[in-house]
Amino acid sequence: MPSVMLPPARPVVRGAPPKALLGLSAAAFDALRPPPGCAYRDLFSARLRPDVARWATGHGLALHALKQLQRSRGGRSEKFLFGLGDGYAVESVLIRRRDGFTACVSSQVGCAFSCRFCASGQAGLKRNLTAAEIVEQVVHLGPRVNRIVFMGIGEPLNNYDNVLGAIRLLRDRRGLGFPTTGITLSTIGIPKALRRLREEHLGINLTISLHATTQAVRDRLIPGAARHDIGEVVTRALSWADRHRRKVTFVYLVLPGVNDSVADAQRLVSMFADKPARINLMRWNPVDAIKLRRTEDRMLSFFRHRLDRAGIPVVVRDTQGSDIDAACGQLWLRDLGGNRASDR
Numbered sequence: 001m002p003s004v005m006l007p008p009a010r011p012v013v014r015g016a017p018p019k020a021l022l023g024l025s026a027a028a029f030d031a032l033r034p035p036p037g038c039a040y041r042d043l044f045s046a047r048l049r050p051d052v053a054r055w056a057t058g059h060g061l062a063l064h065a066l067k068q069l070q071r072s073r074g075g076r077s078e079k080f081l082f083g084l085g086d087g088y089a090v091e092s093v094l095i096r097r098r099d100g101f102t103a104c105v106s107s108q109v110g111c112a113f114s115c116r117f118c119a120s121g122q123a124g125l126k127r128n129l130t131a132a133e134i135v136e137q138v139v140h141l142g143p144r145v146n147r148i149v150f151m152g153i154g155e156p157l158n159n160y161d162n163v164l165g166a167i168r169l170l171r172d173r174r175g176l177g178f179p180t181t182g183i184t185l186s187t188i189g190i191p192k193a194l195r196r197l198r199e200e201h202l203g204i205n206l207t208i209s210l211h212a213t214t215q216a217v218r219d220r221l222i223p224g225a226a227r228h229d230i231g232e233v234v235t236r237a238l239s240w241a242d243r244h245r246r247k248v249t250f251v252y253l254v255l256p257g258v259n260d261s262v263a264d265a266q267r268l269v270s271m272f273a274d275k276p277a278r279i280n281l282m283r284w285n286p287v288d289a290i291k292l293r294r295t296e297d298r299m300l301s302f303f304r305h306r307l308d309r310a311g312i313p314v315v316v317r318d319t320q321g322s323d324i325d326a327a328c329g330q331l332w333l334r335d336l337g338g339n340r341a342s343d344r
């Protein structure tokens with residue numbers, strides 16, 4: 001008797017999540033044959049026109065996913081807490097500048113890298129944001145935004161495809177047409193991802209959170225990046241700068257007794273003299289329950305002077321928005337205790 005082949009067990013179909021409206025490329029939008037009078041640009045509005053919303057839901061597209069839970073104002077910054085469809089929440093910050101507004105957006109829910117100076121990393125990584133969820137933060141922050149920085153919750157290069165996907169959606173001339181020169185990706189510098197980024201045809205700006213001049217200190221400050229050789233991080237970032245003919249910014253948070261020795265200043269000079277790099281010296285913006293001290297003015301001046309003398313472009317910055325706890329992740333942890341918004 002011939003053996004009977006049973007058909008392979010069918011995977012359980014759970015139903016794919018609906019495609020997000022703000023995740024549509026212009027080509028995918030065209031393929032859905034939008035009605036006359038509905039342009040691709042119309043999708044990028046915080047308040048969708050009723051005919052656009054009707055058309056989108058008729059095609060099974062999920063409309064906006066973010067729900068504004070809180071908005072707090074302080075000085076030049078406004079902080080927004082957005083609830084996501086699955087109950088998590090992320091923050092975005094709108095910062096007023098003399099010539100416009102900067103949107104500081106999140107790329108992940110939580111973060112895997114556990115930087116000692118950051119509240120976002122203390123609760124671990126929950127999930128990646130989709131490209132649509134990233135774009136939507138910019139849309140919600142409004143049409144006055146003319147710069148975007150990936151400096152909110154999450155490590156953008158640890159969500160490479162969605163972050164790059166969001167940048168492509170944002171810069172599409174038929175949509176928002178956001179200039180890539182106004183977009184800054186701020187990262188701890190994952191070497192493998194930097195290698196990929198080097199080959200992208202994108203004129204974005206790159207900022208590397210360095211914070212140390214030795215492997216041992218960096219491993220202490222960024223435990224999640226202990227696998228990343230500090231020398232390779234610097235080399236890959238400088239290689240990106242060479243390839244794109246621009247400078248890469250290295251951020252150095254000066255922490256008393258941790259990375260502020262004379263030897264540290266000298267090593268910074270050796271690493272970056274005559275290189276396509278600039279240094280941002282940062283002062284610590286205190287976070288509840290994280291025991292690090294603020295550095296003094298004289299230490300910042302010492303570092304600035306040493307770098308300046310070596311011809312390395314350097315600026316000193318206070319972390320933005322300390323008046324409303326706008327360092328990445330603080331609001332998320334403080335208000336939600338690291339839990340889903342719906343668990344409260």
Ligand code: SF4
Binds near residue numbers: 119120153154328
């Ligand atoms: S500083 Fe950035 S990479 Fe480090 S834990 Fe916070 S969000 Fe993650």
